[in-house]
Amino acid sequence: MPLYDFCGNLFFLDLELMYKCMMVRDMGKNKKSLYCNFMTWLGKLIFPKRTTEYEHPPKEDEVAIFAANHSGAVGPSNMIAWFPKEFRPWSTSCLFDKKVKANYIFHDIFFGRSKKHKRFFRFLSKIVAKMLPPLFAPHDPIFVYRNSPKIATTFRESVDTLKMGKNLVIFPENPTKFSEYVSELYSGFVDIARIYYHQTGKIIKFYPVYVPADIKKIMVGVPIEYNPENDSSHERLRISEYLKIQIDALGRKSGTKKFIPFMRPEFYEFYPEFVNDPASYWSFCNKERSE
Numbered sequence: 001m002p003l004y005d006f007c008g009n010l011f012f013l014d015l016e017l018m019y020k021c022m023m024v025r026d027m028g029k030n031k032k033s034l035y036c037n038f039m040t041w042l043g044k045l046i047f048p049k050r051t052t053e054y055e056h057p058p059k060e061d062e063v064a065i066f067a068a069n070h071s072g073a074v075g076p077s078n079m080i081a082w083f084p085k086e087f088r089p090w091s092t093s094c095l096f097d098k099k100v101k102a103n104y105i106f107h108d109i110f111f112g113r114s115k116k117h118k119r120f121f122r123f124l125s126k127i128v129a130k131m132l133p134p135l136f137a138p139h140d141p142i143f144v145y146r147n148s149p150k151i152a153t154t155f156r157e158s159v160d161t162l163k164m165g166k167n168l169v170i171f172p173e174n175p176t177k178f179s180e181y182v183s184e185l186y187s188g189f190v191d192i193a194r195i196y197y198h199q200t201g202k203i204i205k206f207y208p209v210y211v212p213a214d215i216k217k218i219m220v221g222v223p224i225e226y227n228p229e230n231d232s233s234h235e236r237l238r239i240s241e242y243l244k245i246q247i248d249a250l251g252r253k254s255g256t257k258k259f260i261p262f263m264r265p266e267f268y269e270f271y272p273e274f275v276n277d278p279a280s281y282w283s284f285c286n287k288e289r290s291e
Helices: 003-022 034-046 074-082 101-106 119-132 133-139 151-163 189-198 234-255 265-268 277-285
Strands: 050-056 066-068 087-092 142-144 165-168 171-176 183-185 205-210 215-218
Touching: 003 215, 034 189, 050 142, 066 074, 066 151, 066 189, 074 087, 074 133, 074 215, 087 151, 101 277, 119 133, 133 165, 133 215, 151 189, 171 277, 183 234, 183 265, 215 234
Parallel strands: 050 215, 066 165, 066 205, 087 142, 087 165
Antiparallel strands: 171 183, 205 215
C-alpha cells in the first residue's frame, strides 16, 4: 500500500469522527460546532474580506433571489464568507452525499481525467470531500438534485425559505461558454418565482451578482421582477437572459484582470463528450466512481 494511502486511512478515520461531531441535521436545520466554526474562520482567512456594492440596494424587509457567477470556487466561497444579507445558498447534492462526493470532486474540481497521477488526486478528493461541507453548513444549504425527481424538494425548500424571510443565493451557470465573465445560465430556477407568487401573491426580484477573482468586492446589479402575466417558459428565458447579460456587464465594469471560467479548459479538452450534454456530465459525476 502506498504511504499516502496508509496515512490517508488514518487521517480519514480521525476526520470522519470530527465530521460526525461537526454537523447534525435535526428538524431540517444544521447545528454548528467548533469544527464547523473553525472551517468558517479558515474560509474567511483564505478569502479576504469583501465589500458589497449595490447599483440598486434592496429594501430592508425585501427578500430576493441573488444569481451569481461561479468562477470556480471564487463565487460560492466569497458569497458564503462575505455576502452581508441573511440567505440560504443552493448547493449540488453531490457534495453532501457520502457515496459520491469524492468522485464528484475528482472530476468537477480536479478534472481528474487531465491528471497524470490519478491515484493521488483520488486521495486528495477524499480529503476535500471531508472539508468542503462545513464551509456551507452555517448557511443551511438547499440541495440541488440534478436529473432527479427530488428536484421538487429543492423548489419546495426554496419557496419556504423566501416565505420565512430569507434570501436565496444561486449559481446558475452551465458549461456552455458565453463570455470570459460568465457562461450561459440554466433557466429552470426561475420557476421559484412562479411557485412563490402562486402561494403568496407576492412578486420576487432576481438580482445579478458578479464576484471578481482579484478585486475585494461583491457587485450587485439592477434587479428584474418576475411577471406573473407572462407564460412561464417566456419568463424563464427573459429572466435568465437578463441576468446573464447583467452579470457580464458587471464583470466588464469591475476592472478585473483575472478571469476564472465556470468550467476550466481541462473540462473542454478531457470531457469533450459532455460539452453539449451537461445533464449526462452531472450524471457521470454523481456516481461512486467513474473514469
